[in-house]
Amino acid sequence: MRRLALLLLLTVPAFAQSLDERVAREVPSLVETYQSLHAMPELSQQEVKTSAFVAQRLRDLGYEVTYPFGRYKEPGTTCYGVVAILRNGNGPTVLVRSDMDGLPVPEQTGLPYASQNAGVMHACGHDVHMTTLLGTAKVLADLKSRWKGTVMLIGQPAEEIVRGAEGMLAAGLYEKFGRPNYAIALHDWILDAGKVGYRAGAFMAATDSLNLTIRGVGGHGAAPHATKDPVVMAAETIVALQTITSRERPPLEPVVVTVGKIEGGTKRNIIPDEVKLYLTVRTFNPEVRKRVLASIERIPKGIALAAGVPDDRAPLFEPLPAESIAATFNDGPLTERLANALSRELGGANVIEIEPAMVSEDFGLFSDGGKIPTVMLALGAGDPAKIAAGTQPGLHSSKFAPSDPALVLRTGVRAAVAAVLDLLK
Ligand SMILES: [Zn+2]
Ligand SMILES: [Zn+2]
Numbered sequence: 001m002r003r004l005a006l007l008l009l010l011t012v013p014a015f016a017q018s019l020d021e022r023v024a025r026e027v028p029s030l031v032e033t034y035q036s037l038h039a040m041p042e043l044s045q046q047e048v049k050t051s052a053f054v055a056q057r058l059r060d061l062g063y064e065v066t067y068p069f070g071r072y073k074e075p076g077t078t079c080y081g082v083v084a085i086l087r088n089g090n091g092p093t094v095l096v097r098s099d100m101d102g103l104p105v106p107e108q109t110g111l112p113y114a115s116q117n118a119g120v121m122h123a124c125g126h127d128v129h130m131t132t133l134l135g136t137a138k139v140l141a142d143l144k145s146r147w148k149g150t151v152m153l154i155g156q157p158a159e160e161i162v163r164g165a166e167g168m169l170a171a172g173l174y175e176k177f178g179r180p181n182y183a184i185a186l187h188d189w190i191l192d193a194g195k196v197g198y199r200a201g202a203f204m205a206a207t208d209s210l211n212l213t214i215r216g217v218g219g220h221g222a223a224p225h226a227t228k229d230p231v232v233m234a235a236e237t238i239v240a241l242q243t244i245t246s247r248e249r250p251p252l253e254p255v256v257v258t259v260g261k262i263e264g265g266t267k268r269n270i271i272p273d274e275v276k277l278y279l280t281v282r283t284f285n286p287e288v289r290k291r292v293l294a295s296i297e298r299i300p301k302g303i304a305l306a307a308g309v310p311d312d313r314a315p316l317f318e319p320l321p322a323e324s325i326a327a328t329f330n331d332g333p334l335t336e337r338l339a340n341a342l343s344r345e346l347g348g349a350n351v352i353e354i355e356p357a358m359v360s361e362d363f364g365l366f367s368d369g370g371k372i373p374t375v376m377l378a379l380g381a382g383d384p385a386k387i388a389a390g391t392q393p394g395l396h397s398s399k400f401a402p403s404d405p406a407l408v409l410r411t412g413v414r415a416a417v418a419a420v421l422d423l424l425k
Contacts, residue, residue, distance in 0.1 A: 041102025091149025
């Protein structure tokens with residue numbers, strides 16, 4: 001791959017320079033757009049102003065915009081999806097997706113353009129993604145002589161609760177606007193600003209959210225022999241769940257089992273009737289995913305049995321499909337093709353292979369069960385000095401924001417435009 005990139009670098013420098021110059025002209029206004037979006041974050045499923053802003057900007061650029069587009073299962077909720085189409089003759093269709101929602105995080109960056117919506121923050125970089133999408137839209141509209149086909153830009157709501165992609169697809173995104181041949185997305189990453197990361201195959205983990213209710217028989221704290229204590233069983237369960245990753249997982253398969261919240265009891269001298277555990281589980285391999293979930297169901301049952309809990313008080317295992325999502329896989333050939341295209345545009349040293357992460361995404365749903373090649377690329381948004389020193393705040397942190405948004409946006413737009421031009425050349 002590197003030799004090919006070098007060869008092409010030598011043969012097409014004029015093209016690479018001109019796209020960079022073209023993008024550089026947009027950067028000052030993109031930084032302003034980014035700062036406005038950063039200051040007005042909205043929570044998942046409440047992206048009213050954000051989506052209207054994105055839809056209007058895309059309409060102004062001459063795109064055919066449909067908005068709001070999408071449908072959630074819950075009645076009475078609006079899916080604020082944005083679909084923007086630019087047709088330019090015969091050729092393939094490329095879908096480019098940005099997510100739009102913020103997080104329930106009180107911002108602590110101290111930036112002059114910090115969130116003005118108390119308790120809500122763009123802590124995952126979706127403000128960068130939207131701005132990159134708008135910059136990409138502008139440059140592609142101006143460079144129509146360089147590509148043939150259809151560009152489908154997606155402003156997706158509710159990524160943080162992994163509902164938005166499903167909502168847009170359920171409303172007939174592909175039936176109404178055509179099936180894309182490729183789907184791509186960029187996500188902010190803790191990687192030096194100016195760099196883009198890629199990873200073929202498994203990229204982001206599957207998430208399973210579930211609750212365990214450990215039921216016992218309550219009573220007086222001074223008479224434990226007359227009870228079946230769910231606090232003790234919950235403690236045993238939490239410890240025993242650790243053996244899933246240490247003893248049951250195939251050693252080369254990544255698995256995370258986290259009990260993030262525990263709830264039970266009212267007073268120190270009362271043994272409660274039940275204790276509730278809230279879990280998040282991360283896996284890549286679908287077979288391993290099934291086995292881990294089966295283990296989480298089995299282990300508390302065994303502990304209850306050992307404690308002599310009556311059958312009608314057996315633990316309850318409650319999977320939450322609405323808060324669960326499959327793993328995100330990047331198509332191998334498409335990843336390699338885009339890594340080459342981006343190396344030509346950004347320079348080989350700025351396009352690097354990265355490790356998968358145990359975080360999750362719903363972008364994979366746009367692949368329609370793996371039938372449409374999709375790639376999510378990682379857009380470096382970190383400060384190299386802070387990364388080296390180990391002090392860079394991570395995604396979802398109240399202190400996360402790119403320290404050099406101009407460089408991040410410039411790199412993001414160059415990367416997205418270069419990818420689309422390569423696919424529609
Ligand atoms: Zn996030
Ligand atoms: Zn995100």
